[in-house]
Amino acid sequence: MIMQRYNKSRLRNEMKCYNIVLAGNPNVGKSTVFNALTGMNQHTGNWTGKTVTNAVGEFEFENTSFKITDLPGTYSILSNSAEEAAASDYLLFSDVDAAVVVVDCCCLERNLSLVFQVCEAVQNVVICVNLLDEADKKGIIVDLDELSIQTGAETIGICAKNRRDINKLCRVINDVCKRNTCTPRRKTSFSKEIENEISALEAIVEKYDFSVSSRFTAIKIIEGDEDFSNKILSMIAEKDELIRTFEGLKNKAYDKDAFYEEISAAYYERAEKTASLCVRYTKKDYDKKDRLLDKIFTSRITGIPIMILMLGMIFLITISLANYPSRLLSELFSAIEKPLSGMISDSGLPAWVHGILIDGMYRTLSWVVAVMLPPMAIFFPLFTILEDFGYLPRVAFDLDKYFHKSGAHGKQSLTM
Numbered sequence: 225m226i227m228q229r230y231n232k233s234r235l236r237n238e239m240k241c242y243n244i245v246l247a248g249n250p251n252v253g254k255s256t257v258f259n260a261l262t263g264m265n266q267h268t269g270n271w272t273g274k275t276v277t278n279a280v281g282e283f284e285f286e287n288t289s290f291k292i293t294d295l296p297g298t299y300s301i302l303s304n305s306a307e308e309a310a311a312s313d314y315l316l317f318s319d320v321d322a323a324v325v326v327v328d329c330c331c332l333e334r335n336l337s338l339v340f341q342v343c344e345a346v347q348n349v350v351i352c353v354n355l356l357d358e359a360d361k362k363g364i365i366v367d368l369d370e371l372s373i374q375t376g377a378e379t380i381g382i383c384a385k386n387r388r389d390i391n392k393l394c395r396v397i398n399d400v401c402k403r404n405t406c407t408p409r410r411k412t413s414f415s416k417e418i419e420n421e422i423s424a425l426e427a428i429v430e431k432y433d434f435s436v437s438s439r440f441t442a443i444k445i446i447e448g449d450e451d452f453s454n455k456i457l458s459m460i461a462e463k464d465e466l467i468r469t470f471e472g473l474k475n476k477a478y479d480k481d482a483f484y485e486e487i488s489a490a491y492y493e494r495a496e497k498t499a500s501l502c503v504r505y506t507k508k509d510y511d512k513k514d515r516l517l518d519k520i521f522t523s524r525i526t527g528i529p530i531m532i533l534m535l536g537m538i539f540l541i542t543i544s545l546a547n548y549p550s551r552l553l554s555e556l557f558s559a560i561e562k563p564l565s566g567m568i569s570d571s572g573l574p575a576w577v578h579g580i581l582i583d584g585m586y587r588t589l590s591w592v593v594a595v596m597l598p599p600m601a602i603f604f605p606l607f608t609i610l611e612d613f614g615y616l617p618r619v620a621f622d623l624d625k626y627f628h629k630s631g632a633h634g635k636q637s638l639t640m
Contacts, residue, residue, distance in 0.1 A: 240288065242288065242290050242291070242321040243291055243320055244290050244292040244293070244320070244401075245292070245293050245314060245320045245324070246292055246294045246295060246324050246326065247301075247311060247323055247325050248297060248338070249335050249338060250299075251297070251614075252297075252326050252327060252335060252354060253385065254294065254297060254326040254354075255294060256384040257352060257384040258292065260384045260390050261283050261390065262281030262283050263283075279294040280293050283394070285394040285395070285397075285398050286395075288398055288401075288402075290397065290401075293318075295311040295314060295315065298311040298338065300337065300488070301315060301316070301338070301341050301342065302443075302447055302488065309451070315346065316444075317436075317455060322400050322401050324350045324393075325338060325342050325351055325352065326354050327339060327352070327353055327354065328354060328355050329354065329356060330355055330362060332371075333498075334495075335495075336494070336498055336499060337488070337491040337492050340495065343377055344412065344437060344443070348401065348403075349400075350377060350380065350393075350400055351371065351372070351375060351377050351379040353368060353371070353379060353380065355384075355385075356381050356388070357383045357385070363505060363506035363507030364503060364505055364506075365503070365506065366502055366503055367504070374501060374502065375410070375498070376410045378400055380396045412490055412491055412494050413490065418483065421446050422446065425445060425446065425469065426441075428466065428469055429466075432459075432466075445470070447484050447487060448483070457470075521615065521618040521622075522618050531619050531623075534615070538606050542603045546598040553590075553598070554591075557591075568582060619634075619637060620633075620634040620635045620637060623637040
């Protein structure tokens with residue numbers, strides 16, 4: 225038995241460990257895919273600030289070890305929000321062997337913009353088309369072979385919730401990392417002006433050895449991401465030529481916001497064309513239920529009143545139901561406090577020690593647990609149910625206009 229354990233441990237140490245990154249839009253089942261691969265129980269919530277820190281796990285397949293990092297849900301790696309910056313930095317600067325981009329097959333068009341960005345940034349990409357069971361219910365058929373041709377990345381369809389085809393996903397990841405499979409990569413085309421800027425900058429960037437592709441490096445620099453440019457400069461020793469190039473870009477009289485919008489529009493236009501080639505709908509009213517809910521929950525007339533009613537009901541349920549367990553916990557802690565206080569008094573310790581341990585630490589801790597634990601145990605499951613039903617993004621949409629007036633974003637309403 226000892227020899228078997230030793231041999232297994234030595235085999236694990238001898239195995240090469242590949243660095244895999246898991247990317248995707250919010251609410252595409254990315255964390256569920258992560259759990260299915262690693263067996264770790266991660267929460268699948270995606271409101272702002274929830275997954276800013278990266279979750280890391282490991283799995284083995286065919287005597288090969290993989291470290292997989294679950295990035296925050298993001299719609300782009302070009303923008304600069306906290307989630308997008310965290311996802312972008314890890315993806316671009318962490319020597320990734322392969323990127324697995326999880327997409328929702330029920331809304332493929334929305335997800336493909338990120339896919340094309342990742343494909344231009346990372347050499348090895350796997351597109352994981354999730355939620356096939358939901359697509360079957362709605363009569364949506366995704367041509368995975370055509371999607372692979374259009375994107376230039378290996379494509380696999382799964383249902384992570386039921387662990388369907390997870391082994392196939394592991395096999396594809398394994399093959400891509402070992403470079404047993406290779407598909408011709410297609411780049412996103414921009415206007416002639418942007419392409420000229422990219423080509424000129426790419427010729428300079430190619431002289432340096434970056435983990436990021438030279439084309440995507442040029443796109444990020446032209447887009448005006450100063451943090452990205454500074455990180456690029458910090459990675460090289462002889463940087464005079466790049467510094468002069470960056471200064472020249474800063475002095476150019478062009479609208480960086482317009483450049484960013486044009487680049488984003490090109491990615492979304494390509495996503496729309498690709499989705500039209502790869503997705504077929506067998507039911508005309510496949511999204512009838514979703515559109516009906518949108519009309520009710522995001523209507524100018526009914527959206528805000530329903531939101532106030534829904535959140536008011538959750539707070540009412542939380543407060544009313546939390547009273548009973550809070551009282552029971554308070555009585556339990558009070559019953560424990562008496563013998564505990566007597567035991568410390570009988571031990572002969574000074575009164576100030578008794579005050580610190582019982583009147584201070586124990587009583588404060590018991591009050592916090594009794595008052596806070598029951599409401600949290602009730603509120604967060606209810607809040608998660610609203611998220612699972614897709615109501616929270618609609619709340620963010622309803623409040624987006626009002627939050628923008630104060631320089632914020634509708635998603636911040638969920639954390640408030």
